Amino acid sequence: MVGRNDGWADVSGEDWQDYDGIRQRLDRGADPDAWRGGLPLHWAASHGSPQVVAELARRVADVDALEEEKGTTALWEAVLSGRPDNARALAAAGADPWRIQIGGWSPGRLSLAGPVPDLFALPAGQRGLTEAERTAVREGRRLVAVLGDIRYEGTGLACVAGIDAEEAVRRLEATEAESRALDGLLVDPYAYDMDESLRIVGVTSVPGGCVVTQPWGYAPAMPGPLARLSAGTVCYGLYANPKSGNQGSITRDGGIxxxxLHPGGPPYPDSTAQEVLASYLCRYNAVAHSCLYAGLRLTDARAVVGPPDLWVRLPQGDYWSR
Known part of the structure; x- marks a missing residue:
């Protein structure tokens, strides 16, 4: 008897593009409904070719089976991964574009916000995007284009809605950093003691609010600064951790x-509708994701990579608590 995962040994991402190879595995007894890395159809939907997707869809027990951990269908994965041809192959095999999944979105409705909005015909009774969602789509695309391919690994950000740089400095009780102290720090911040370098942040007013940045550390994304900055408003905090990836949080009116969160990555099973849309529009761009969620309309990358409007020094304190 063929074991549940037999036949898929050593399959990697590129192998899902190899129609002949996948078909041969299936003919030899590979289980179309089980693989150690998840459901084969889901992996093919996000990594494979339309031919592989169609072959697997023909053999699975349920083309709309839910992946256990995320609770999503293969069609959802195809749309989220920007694979319209795979999505078409799944729909042709009977997958339901309008099945509600994460955050109240269906694959079909989410595709309306993507680069191929006519991927599926909108049936009677299904609602399209709201005006707010259409605005988010335009702004998300604009932000991704404006920010471009900036390098932000190791950067900490607080994207703050509704206040300018002057108000942010007041809330943080910060003072202007001395130019003498900045000269060396900006050249090689990692040569300085961390307790000292973490206290220096940049602050810049942008349309919709302000950005607090630290290109060498996580201070703006710590709970203390976020709590102070978010009084009466909302902040999206980001630390682009070089070791573990992008780390995000949403702080509203002083409370986390x-x-x-993982800005720039796929949505979590419990993501809100707004988070799902930001994830879809800003895939692989954590900075654009953070700014879009907070409603910041940056016109260039200066607020993130510098030079900021003002370099300031935070007072000494425990910034890991609110």
Missing amino acids: ERGG
Whole structure:
């Protein structure tokens, strides 16, 4: 008897593009409904070719089977991954574009916000995008284009809605950093003691609010600064951790609303509708994701990579608590 995962040994991402190879595995007894890395159809939908997707869809027990951890269908993965040809192959095999999944979105409705909005015909009774969502789509695309391919690894950000740089400095109780102290720090911040370098942040007013940045550390994304900055408004905090990837949080009116987020990555099973849309529009761009969620309309990357409007020094304190 063929074991549940037999036949898929050593399959990697590129192998899902190899129609002949995948078909041969299936003919030899590979289980179309099980693989150690998840459901084969889901992996093919996000990594494979339309031919592989169609072959697997023909053999699976349920083309709309839900992946256990995320609770999404293969069609959702195809749309989210920007694979319209795979999505078409799944729909042709009977997958339901309008099945509600994360954050109240269906694959079909989410595709309306993507580069191929006519991927599926909108049936009677299904609502299209709201005006707010259409605005977010335009702004998300604009932000991704404006920010371009900036390098932000190791950067900490607080994207703050509704206040300018002057108000941010007041809330942080910060003072202007001395130019003498900045000269060396900006050349090689890692040569300085971390307790000292973490206290220096940049602050810049942008349309819709302001950005607090630290290109060498995580200070703006710590709970203390976010709590102070978010009084009466909302902040999206980002630390682009070089070791573990992008770490995000949403702080509203002084309290952490959502933590442990991964801006620029796929949505979590419990993501809100707004988070799902930001994830879809700003895939692989954590800075654009953070700015879009906070409603900041940057016109260039200066607020993130510098030079900021003002370099300031934070007072000494425990910034890991609110």
